[in-house]
Amino acid sequence: MIELLETLKSNAGVGIAALGALIAAAQWHTNRTRLQLDTYERRLRVYKAAVALLEEAVSEITDRRSRLRRFHREPELATSREPPATVLDSFKEGLLEAPFLFGEDVTYFLTRIESTRGLVRMYALGMADAVGTSARSRNATHVQALIECEESLKDARSRAWVEFESYLRLNRF
Structure with a gap:
């Protein structure tokens, strides 16, 4: 013992x-x-913010286009509305966090969304402020750029999951 x-x-x-x-x-x-x-969770929050902003942008584009069709494309109806402050703030926060949470691919994707959204707003507001025949002829050159930017945002909405998918897959820990 x-x-x-x-x-x-x-x-x-x-x-x-x-x-x-x-x-x-x-x-x-x-x-x-x-x-x-x-x-x-942080990556998912950024993804949700990007999708929410894209949904707002596509909704605004659709609304603006339907108003333009209804009212025979009068320039004063080509205004662009800003997304709700909460959506915009959430996206901008995500844009700041993106380089730390994702690779360059997603960071570039988010940056392109922000710059394209700004271009859409600029062209739409420029068309709304245009007055007179010279402004209308100038608008004709901007219409194509506006349409391309709008299509780019719509395409970004459909590609969002593809861009984020590899970062949002839940793997076994």
């Missing part, structure tokens, strides 16, 4: 060290999983 106690005493340090190593490995795994989930 005394020999058994001596053996247990001599091996207690090894057992405690092994138990400590197991606990450290479990904590490492838990922290790694938590980091992956936190990163996933």
